[in-house]
Amino acid sequence: MTASLRPNGDRGTPLPRQQSKQRDAFFDNAKYLAIVLVGVGHAWGQILDGNRTVETLYRVVYTFHMPAFIIISGYFSRSFDLSPKRVKRLITGVVVPYVVFEVAYSLHRRYGDDAPDHDISLLDPTYLLWFLCALFVWRLTTPIWKTVRWPLPIALGIAALASMAPSVGNDLNMQRVLQFLPCFVLGLVLRPEHFALVRRRSVRIASVPVVAAAVAVAWWSVPRMETAWFYRNAPAQAADAPWWTGPVLTLALFGCSVVLTACFFAWVPGRRMWFTALGAGTIYGYLLHGFLVKAGTYEGWFQEPVLDQPLGEIGLTVLGAVAITLLCTKPVQRTLRCVVEPRMEWAFRRDAGEEAREREARPKTGAREAVEAREPNQKVPV
Incomplete structure (x- = not known):
């Protein structure tokens, strides 16, 4: 940064490429607010029994908080392909953290819950780790969704079929992988102008009665509908419901998720806030x-x-929001980056293109040094 206080410093001197490329504050804000809702929702989930007010809010939040997170994940996966660079990032950013935390959560339950017989199984994700399994599968299939003509209708069809198929097993929590798939595919097909559309003032105003109506419907649904439907981790038959309710509720929940996610995005600030930097540490x-x-x-x-x-309920809500905020801070990131975002250069082959560029650069560097040694007072043109 130059002495000038302007972002670009001297107008005649462009910033280096690595400094001019900045994160979008809107998406960092959205990720932070979504992860706070995830933490608060998990806290509320422990006190639902006989508490209609908390369960109402819980259902509203569970309708859109993970879909919003998944849509953003899909949006930023648009450039994914099966190149070595992308595959390496998929392994270090998804597979390795999943293995590490699956073992950690299993040991935590074994000794914290006095369950010495609890097995460590990489095929049965513990608690919230299903998302890493899903993200791994979704990103691997991204080239398919970028190739087919109607990606979203096909993804909705797969989700609907999964919701009425008890044969889809629990390995890798595949029901959730398939039933949340349309949210990821929706993120893949969205463009910046779509996010600009939902952030208009008219949409922000219209979202208020929409959310109020959602709260009213959730209140009405508490004694009439099982909360388990919002988890999307089982077929309809598991709830002793007719098979056809699976596709109906899958499509209905997807529609509600999209509408409430749009309302959520409408109220996400687009400028830098005190919590914007925390959006980079939501994982x-x-x-x-x-x-x-x-x-x-x-x-x-x-x-x-x-x-x-x-x-007590308000205190638990605040405590949940504060706790997950602290877990997104820089000190936590620096401490645990070795397991959440490891580099692991030792585990991968060098990219052939990178090696070729280095080989091409070596002779030029040597020739330049030789010329400078022979003619120390003559400037060599670059």
Whole structure:
């Protein structure tokens, strides 16, 4: 940065490429706010029994918080291909954290919940780790969705079929992978102008009655509909419902998710806020906050009578938001980057294109040094 206080410094001197490429504040804000809702939702999930107000808010949040996160993940996966660079990033950013945290969560349950017989299984994701399994599968299939003509209708058809297919097993939590697939594919087909559209002032105003109506419907649904439908991790038959309710509810929930996600995006600020930088660390908050929730379950913290009172519920909500915010901060990122975002250069072959560029650069560098040695006072043109 030059002495000038202007972002671009001297107008005649362009910034280097690495400095001019900045993160979009809107998406970082959206990721942070979505991850806060994830943490708060998991806290609410421990006190639902007999609490219609909390369950109403819980259902509204569960309708859109993970779809919003998944849509953003799909949007930023548009450039994914099966090149070595992308595959390496998929392994270090998804596979390795999944293996590390699956083992960690399994050990946490084994010793924290006094369950010495609890197995460590990489095929049965623990708690929130299903998202990493899903992200791995979705990104691997991205070239397919970028090739077919009607990606979103096909993804909706697959999700609808999965919702009425008990034969889809629990390995890698495949029901969730398939039922949330349309959200990821929707992110793949979205463009910047679509996000600009939902951020218009008219959409922001219209979202208020829409969310109010959603809260009213959720309140009405509490005694009439199982909360498990919002998890999308089982076929209709698992809830003793007719097979045809699976596709109907899958399409209905997808529509509600899209509408409420649009309302959510409409209210996400587009400028830099105090929490914008935390958007880059949401994966840390996501992976780590589950230990706090599970520890509270194992230790019986959520059974405290105070949590049955409005002030206790508000306090738990604030505590959940603060905890997941702290887990997204830079100190946590620096401490755990070795397992959440490891580089692992030792585990991968060098890219052939990169090696070729280095070989081409070596003779030129040597020739330049030789000329400079012979003619030290003569400037060699670049």
